[in-house]
Amino acid sequence: MKTFSGRANPVTGSLDWVEESEEYDYHQEIARSCYADMLHDHDRNKKYYQGIRAAVARVKARGEKVIVLDIGTGTGLLSMMALTAGADFCYAVEVFKPMAEAAQSIVEKNGFSEKIKIINKHSTDVTVGPDGDMQMKANVLITELFDTELIGEGALPSYEHAHQNLVQEGCEAVPHRATVYAQLVESELLWSWAQLQPVEVEGARLVPPPAVGHCAGAHSVCDIQLSQVSPHSFTPLGPLCTMFSVDFSKPVSSAFQSHSCQFAALSGGRGQVVLSWWDLDMDPSGSIVCTMAPSWTYPQPKTAPWRDHWMQSVYFLPVESRVTEGEELSLTVCHDDYSLWYSLQSHSQQDPQTAAPPLRPCCTCQAHLVWTRPRFGELNDRRRTESYVSALRSVLREDSVCLGVSDGSLLPVFAHMIGAKKVFCLENSRMSKQVIEQVLEANSMKGSVELLEIRPQQLTSSDLRGEQISVLMGEPYFSTSLLPWHSLYFWYCRTALAGLLRPNATILPCTATLHMVAVEFQDLWRIRAPCGSCEGFDVTAMDEMVQRSLDWRESSEAEPHPLWEYPCRALTRSTAVMTFDFTQCVPEQPISSQGSLPLIRTGRCHGVALWMEYHITDDITVSAGLIEPISEQGECVWSRHRKQGVYFFRPAWESSGDGRAAVSYSFTFEPSLGDIKMDFSIASQ
Template identity: 85%
Template structure:
């Protein structure tokens, strides 16, 4: 059976009906839900197993039959651990149908079908009784319902329902307890992701609107691999605070709650953000602990376990506030059933505000709804700004008529500040248009940029007052872009606007190049690596289901990843492999490129890293990937502002580093789809 579904094409801006099998979405979900990073997390698995064995032993010591409830079983691994540890029966609940089917296959393959029942439901829909999903209530509950924020996947309401309806009281829980920690910091790097900063533009100064400075920002958590943020880029203003704990063996409430930690400031500075993580105590004594702390908190960073399913959190305070050394401070965290937020009070504020509820952060300036956190960082990057300003300075004239084509971009504002005769900007989003207008108003430049809320193909000469465009500019940045080459949407806009350009019009950027390097990942390879056997259990049916789903898709694809969070080594040189000339119209025929890059360093190649570089002028370029040369050892430094593309190899290639083998590549840009088809092979030279 075939069905039509609408598929967005970020590079072209089009949304076309595509004929797909009725099983397309099913296979897409399986392909994207690979649990490899969790199954490869030996530290997590080992500590869960230790906690499960201890819980089963405690119940048996009381002379009771051990009945386990495993909520969110995934592959069924924890249920199999429970039965191996001596549990009499296990109810394994999994709401995601493909995973429930995978769990059934895995449980059967390992010979546990008689003692493990897979229930394909949400746990809040599970019933108990002679005709129910469970014959009796459980006396041991095992869960892995946690995300980076601990409670973001609905752990609290799931536990609350389970204690009321599915569990005996008292019961044993694995994990037994979770504890959230937080630390107050000042960090120019982190704060650059929260607020627009003043910037120097061609001898002038651009300031953010006052409303942005007063705005509490987006309320969603900023989850990152904090291990990759140097502690030297943060001033730790206070000690690591224990904010609150949840005992999962007792009834849990999902109601809104607040917790406060009081401490004395270690040093003076500007309180801007709170860094946070949590630990799991697998047993009541706290002797088996699974920690999410960043690697730089360990005495030896190399022994810290790597996880991508659980990272660390950054919470931005509603406003930065001065802190003096020795000052008494109160850090408050408030949470509902799915999220947390923080507030800070100094000693002078505590008396009058102690009982006031901490309001949930809410964006009132619209900027935090238009710009993502990496986008804030990009706009605040002074070196990047200087590159664009230098490029504009070289092309602007007194009679320049400029048109900006990017989402929520400040380039049109820059062009006006630098003396362009007339500046227009295309904005598809009304909200983005209003944010740029706020910036203009805050800098007394009302009307300096005509904001046009139309698509490029809809723009007419009348919209430009009969003027022809002499400078077409873009960063390019588009909110719909996922992969690096999706920003080629700028090229499609440039082509649509050809009739409105002067014959000698400047296109900025004038070109873009797709770049690649073959890499060995320190840890990221785990998310796509087959598991086969995990902690002594055969989980190959999961690998097989994922592989079938990948094969179901007509072509293998690259994935977007922020590589600054995932260290890797370059095994080949970095190279430009495809060029897109924006001074010309999009061609009718595909563009192809083939070649090879010799392996010059020894290692195991896990994949190909891909990124775009934008050539603003003949001598000014901006990279959305590698920033700076690769070190002699192959260490790479990646832009924090954009995600790069990663093409994972199904089987890693071994490199001896003697140049006798190479990564061969083949790229084809399809103008009709705006997509790039790619293929890579390891070959001997």
């Protein structure tokens, strides 16, 4: 059955009616999942296999039949490992129906269907008894319910229910134990993702609103590939602390808990950020360990396993605290059933034994709800700000009437500070408008920028007090943008506002260019690579399901990824493949571009990276992609503020690097759809 649903187009701003089907949602879920990444994680699979074999052996040594409960079975891989290790029967629970169907196909293909029962339910709905889902309680509990924060996927409630209802007392658990580690650091880079910093404009100082500086921030964890954050970017103020452990072989509680670690400060500084990760002991002795520690903790960083399904966590303290070397400190972690949060106390300020546990962070200033963490980093980027200020300084006059079109942007504030006669600003939401109002009030500029909560298509001359716009400006940044070219919404806004512009109006940025480079990824390719066989088991049914999902309606599209977290090498030079002239209205006819880039470096070409560069004026450019020239070896340095587009080749192409082969490309921008169609091939030159 086909249905149609309305969706806001992030480029044109219009409401598009899109053909749907009952299968669409789960196809997208599968296509965007990390199942391939997990199956390619040999370190994870190996440690699980070792732990399962050891647990099965311990139960057999007691003379018992081995009955396994596998919660969150996914592909059924861990259940098949248990059967291979000698288990007598497995109950494999998977709540996601398409995944349960794939698991059924996989266990059948590997000859385990008689000894593995797939149960398509949430584990808390599973029953035990003659007429239940399970005939008896299990004596081995296998789970993979973890996320970057360890407990964010509901591991604690699931374990709690399993111990009460589904497993025997004294059962063996794989993993046996999880331990959470944390380290207090000072980091200008990381802190810039949490708080708005003051900025100098024309000799004046723009300060953040007090409500923002005093706000505890967003409660959600910041999960990143911490291996890509150089140790030079932070200063450890304390040792690596063991915060708490959870023993999964015993009853588990999902109730609120807090744990503290006392230590003497290693150096003086500002306590701002907590870096955190966890590891899994697969057996009671702790001899089989799967760790999420970042690569720079390894004696040989290149030996660290890569995974995207489990990363590391960054927690921002509610307020930064001055710390002196040798000072006695207490770092406290609290958790409910789904999330963690941290706080820092000095022994000289209060007794950690009697202090009340800190409340879960909650944004009270609205800025942390309007601006994402990368957006905070972008607003705090001094070099980027100076580029925009320089551009504004070069075009503004005493009689300039400015209109800002971006979400939660400080450009209108800068325009006023530089001396524009009148500044208007369009905001897409009331909350965003209120945040900018706070900035204006904190700097005694209330009323100096007129904020309008109205769409560009609805703006009239009366809204502008009869003024005509002489400078239309944008970063451009829009909260609805996912892919780099979604910011072309600025172009559609400019077109809608054409009747309100002076004949010689300045458009800032004046143009934008779409750039591409063909790359070899160090690791990111794994998320889209077929698995075929995993630890000796045939999982092609999973590959087939993922491929069907990728082929579902949107198969030939790029994906958004923050490439600063995912190292890659350029195998071609970078080039601008398409130009968008904002000084003119959006054309009615499509814009097309074709060409080819010789493969000048050896490697496996996994795909192309795509990004936008904004030409604010003729001589000032801001890149949302590469921020440094590509090195001789092909190393790329990417902006941390925006996600880039990645178009994966399936399969990857081999490059000899002699320039005889080239990546041919074809791009077509469809103005009516606001979409860029792209196609790539490899050809000899």
